[in-house]
Amino acid sequence: MQNKYEHIQQEAYEANMQLPKLGLVLFTFGNVSAADRDLGVFAIKPSGIPYEELTPAKMVIVDFDANTVKGSLRPSSDTKTHAVLYKHWDRINGIAHTHSIYATAWAQSLRDIPIYGTTHADHITCDVPCAPPMNDEMIKGNYEYETGFQIMNALKEKGLRYEEVEMILVGNHAPFTWGKTAAKAVYNSAVLENIAQMAYLTESIKADSLRLKEALIKKHYERKHGPDSYYGQQ
Amino acid sequence: MQNKYEHIQQEAYEANMQLPKLGLVLFTFGNVSAADRDLGVFAIKPSGIPYEELTPAKMVIVDFDANTVKGSLRPSSDTKTHAVLYKHWDRINGIAHTHSIYATAWAQSLRDIPIYGTTHADHITCDVPCAPPMNDEMIKGNYEYETGFQIMNALKEKGLRYEEVEMILVGNHAPFTWGKTAAKAVYNSAVLENIAQMAYLTESIKADSLRLKEALIKKHYERKHGPDSYYGQQ
């Protein structure tokens, strides 16, 4: 019998398996999902299963209201956050969440990561935003659901578009990243960890570090992502 | 002839072998034990034997008064600490001791590790306690035995329960962790090292870092360990 979700289960599986390879997770502290817009669902890592025991078939299929559609395992405890973001941001098909060391330390510090260099500007043109912690009512309420709104509101308040800024820190918690595919979301998680470590060291080396100037930010972003970009093939 | 200790020797062996894999030890600087409550004994790593030479059969069997019951090798020099904890804390069956870099640095700083984020709150709801160094009489006396009491007293004074707080720093020395199994004790050692590194970076990034607020601490702990937990399978 045909399994019509096989392609996103495979995609989610492969993307999840990249997390330990890239050094972004300890034990099971991370999860990636892959969505199919036509089917209106996403495949996500089951909760608390060690990476070495994962298989594509174990990826749980969930709809954008966080209802499990297929799968006998319980989906990631962060599933509602994924669902909310997919529901409201219709151009993304992948989301990743890790507790990677440096990005999490910035999240715990409740600070945006300042844009200090071109490694950062190659990917986004603003500081990496840090969403403020929720108020106590939201925490006691539908916590993971509210986390999704906390992320969306933080972008909105800073005037940022999710199509361009594919990463955020959730204050006191850890980073979330997204993209056109699950693989791109994981790529963004690795880039964010890289940027977070460099920014930490930059401030340690020079206490009063200056943010990158606008011309350089624009140049580096445009050469990778602008209409006349010349990075990569095509 | 049957060896009735084989199961805990195997368990202790496997748990000890996880320490170098998780990057928690240099050379032989660590030890894990696994207890059987019915037999009233635990299996522990022999002292000073390199990990690559360990076998399950080399694990030494010791009773809760620290007497060797079976085994030709000398047990870990920290054996008495393990014995004291098993004797007084009847719900644990595994103990791990490492000199992992970041947790040891906090122990050397004589500071509790402040709870700065949800990675921490996913595991315990308080700062990781640091037991004060012993007085000189205790050090010159039955040192490893007293280390066990130092650990128990530090928890007691802070009003913490060993069933919930499965990790501690021994001031000037290094961390001890425990749990229902030897594998869980090792898991806690890795989590503690992770938390210790993140807290160090958090303070480096923001000098006046704030502890996590209560609502968030409670939420994260409960979703993993509370009566209505929804992390993991079942």
Next chain:
Amino acid sequence: MQNKYEHIQQEAYEANMQLPKLGLVLFTFGNVSAADRDLGVFAIKPSGIPYEELTPAKMVIVDFDANTVKGSLRPSSDTKTHAVLYKHWDRINGIAHTHSIYATAWAQSLRDIPIYGTTHADHITCDVPCAPPMNDEMIKGNYEYETGFQIMNALKEKGLRYEEVEMILVGNHAPFTWGKTAAKAVYNSAVLENIAQMAYLTESIKADSLRLKEALIKKHYERKHGPDSYYGQQ
């Protein structure tokens, strides 16, 4: 049919593959080239191709005016910087560019790396220079081409010779290194990252660290590179 560029394609390929092995790059954030002075061209990594997909044949052949001579893939987006340096510095046959963590953090701090020890003096006798960021006109203009001039001018202003100082930081960006061969350029990138990490730690350990004194700088450099050097074989 003969491919007269095969030797530099092979050399560039092997040098590029060293970058991930030495821990100097994340994803595709780096590039190495190898020049043949007689043919007046260099082989360089194609843009945005993952290291695991590289082959010698995929290395793009470019002349010293940055025109592609052979190859169907687009060359590295930093190709013009390589071309400018080869054109003006006729004694180098290899150039490497990475975003290695510590060297990049110093570049983001806009600071020269002070010479604090003999590991540094074994390779160069001055602080590692940091070229200032370009002015906005240059950034908006022929950016990668100007980067080459920025590097050359920074050396010139500090009175340094490229034959002796084979490494530089480009302010806000990241390091470039070079040498007689592509392999030597990569070697210099690894040495620079090593020096950068040690200098960072030196300042962290002692706030008012002192630069190495002249006699020691000279001694260490001379024993490796002077007329009476006695390091290495012959």
Next chain:
Amino acid sequence: MQNKYEHIQQEAYEANMQLPKLGLVLFTFGNVSAADRDLGVFAIKPSGIPYEELTPAKMVIVDFDANTVKGSLRPSSDTKTHAVLYKHWDRINGIAHTHSIYATAWAQSLRDIPIYGTTHADHITCDVPCAPPMNDEMIKGNYEYETGFQIMNALKEKGLRYEEVEMILVGNHAPFTWGKTAAKAVYNSAVLENIAQMAYLTESIKADSLRLKEALIKKHYERKHGPDSYYGQQ
């Protein structure tokens, strides 16, 4: 024909090969020697040869006045330092020199490494000494030979015995360690790097860190090295 130096060549080879495995060297930045007191010689790594090309037969045989006795390759550029130490300290048979990151950063900071914890006290009972940089005359003279005296004098001035304190930092340069065997010297290099990293983090976590108290120093050292030691087997 018999090679009477084969045993120390083998020992030196194996000890040298441990350096990259333990993460203590970049490229060829380190060397280990193994001495035979009856033959009055030591085997040492040849200068500038990559670790992957080393063989036992390539180890150069040198006497205690630094004359090459056997071998076609040039011995390590630090050979005279080894020779001086073997000549004056007749109870050691192994010496190791690395530029390991954290120990070298302390050496560059010209600071002794304070004794902050029991990991340190398990090995030595004092701060790790840092020999002051040489005066300019000594540097310009027989540099590596003088380095040996610099090491010996630094111990003497602090009232330390080389049989107990098997490690030192040479100011502005890097660490040297020694021991009864080449393997022990390498072990000490790894322990020193571990101690150096922990002390760095300890000071970062708590600015006014206190040295370990005497009773604890003595206890930990004695349980490993005292007449009634109970660490390890026998």
